Amino acid sequence: MKKGILVALAISVSAFSFAQKKELKAVEKAIKSSNFAEAKAALKQAESLMSAMDDKTKAKYYYLEAQTLYANGKGTDADIDASLESLSKVEGDYQNEVEELKVKMLNEMLTAGNDAYEAKDYSKASKYFERSYRASTKDTLFLYYAASAAVNVKEYDRALKLYEELKNMGFTGIKKEYYATNVETGEEEVMDKNTRDIYVKTKSHKDPGERTTESKKPEIVKNIALIYISQGNDEKALESMDDARAESPDDINLILSEANIHFKMGNTEKFKSLLERATELDPQNPELQYNLGVISSESDHPEEAKAYYKKAIELDPNYVNSYINLAALILGEERPIIEEMNGLGTSKKDNLRYDELREKRKNLYREAIPYLSKALEIKEDNIEAARTLMNIYSIIGETDKFKSLKEKVDMLEAGN
Structure with a gap:
């Protein structure tokens, strides 16, 4: 009985071996005639015999599977990705054939990627560049190109994954x-x-x-941080920003990006300190001065805010928002005056104080007039500036100017 069983097993193994070779030969024949649908069907048949394959036959199977899925570059995106996966499974035999196929695939994918990039089809280019890297992992620059192309079409999830991979492998791109x-x-x-x-x-x-060449690491960590910002993931963005700032401590765009995160999170002191650092690096930037004015105003430091707004105007005489905000700061000083006026009685002393406060209020209006007038000169359709200026002229008794501004306000309101 034992002898019979041994003979039966030998026949069974021999049959499996014959079947494997038959199916794989069918795959080879189909590939040679570029009939990849037939090759896929034959591979399915061979796959059912996988458990009985020796290492050499498995290597051949994965090699043929890679050829079939790649289909001379005509495979679907999923098939080409699976083809590269199959090549990574080839062990032992067929290494020369694998390398030859990889070189062929690499050249064709790079050509397709470059063509797509030239045609501004960045999404397609990114996928081809990534596959080029998967085919030749020593060429890490291809992965960098894939991430950069993904950013161009705002495929941020994909770009983030690729950038994180580059960062984790310590890629610098220095050559x-x-x-x-x-x-x-x-x-x-x-x-x-x-x-x-x-x-x-x-x-x-x-x-x-x-x-x-310069290291690409600063750009990579910066883009990782900016992608997290775009996704609203503030905590991750700040973590990544630390990495980015460590690489490029004086990158003003990074400083401003980090400042905006802190502003969004309500960390006004940190926001202000970062803006101040940015103004040290770029002292001729009126927008930075203006933003410092805004944060100083919101932090209840009006005199400091005025100084920043005036600096912004000094750098850019047409920075209209600085004129508007300066006028608003000045007019904001009238509230305590009005409150005191409303609280006065009818005594002679109170009447004298009332007159003093009324004159003080008018002086505030007179101080605000040049800033509002300049804002209106720069931006003639600024209805809020026109309306405020009109009301001021009414209060201080400059009737002609009031009438002129009223006509302008009526016209602007009609236009809206």
Whole structure:
């Protein structure tokens, strides 16, 4: 009985082996004739025999599966991704064939990616660049191109995943770059070292040199932080911002991005300190001065706010919002005056005080007039500035100016 069983098992294994070879030969035949649908069907048959395959046959199976799914570059996105996955499973035998297929796939995918990028189809380009990296993981620059292209079409979830992968692998993109100046055009050209040396020898180029490119890490960590900001994930954004600021402490855009997160989270003191740092780096930026004015005003530091608004105007005489806010700060001082006036009695002393306060209030209006007038001069359709100025002229008794402004306000209101 034992002998019979052994013979039966031997026959069974032999049958499996024959079936495997038959199905895989069918796959090879279909691939050669570019009949990839038939190749897929034959692979399905072979897959059912997978548990009985030896390592060499498994390697062949995955190699053929990769060819079938890739379909000479005509496979679906999912099939091409699965093709690369199949190649990663090939172990032992067929390494030369795998490398040959990878090179073919890499060249075709890079061409497709570049063509898509030139056509501004960044979503498609990103996918091809990522696949190029998966086919040749030593070429990490392809993964960087994939992330950058994804950002161009605001595919932020995809870009974030790729950037995080780059960050985790310690990618910097630093490389040595060789260059020389084209004698005919006078323009500097970057090329590989051998080509440059040949061009210089033939005198078509001059002034050869080499340099190390800048690290792409600051850009990567910065984009990670900005993507988290766009997603509203403030905590993650601040964590990533720490990484980004460590790489580029004086990047003003990073400082402002972090400041905006803190403002959004209600951390006004941190927001203000970051804005102050930004103004140190860019002292000629009126918008920074204006924003410092806003935060100072909201923090109940009106004199400080006025100084910032005036600095913004000094840097940009047409910064209309600074004029509006200066006028608002001045007019905001009338509230305690009005409250005191309303609280006075009818005694002689109270009447004298009332007259003093009325004159003080008028002086505030007179102080605000130049700022409102300038704002209206810069932006003629600013109805709020026109209406405020009209009311001021009414209160201080400048009738002609009041009438002129009333006509303007009526016209602007009719236009709305």
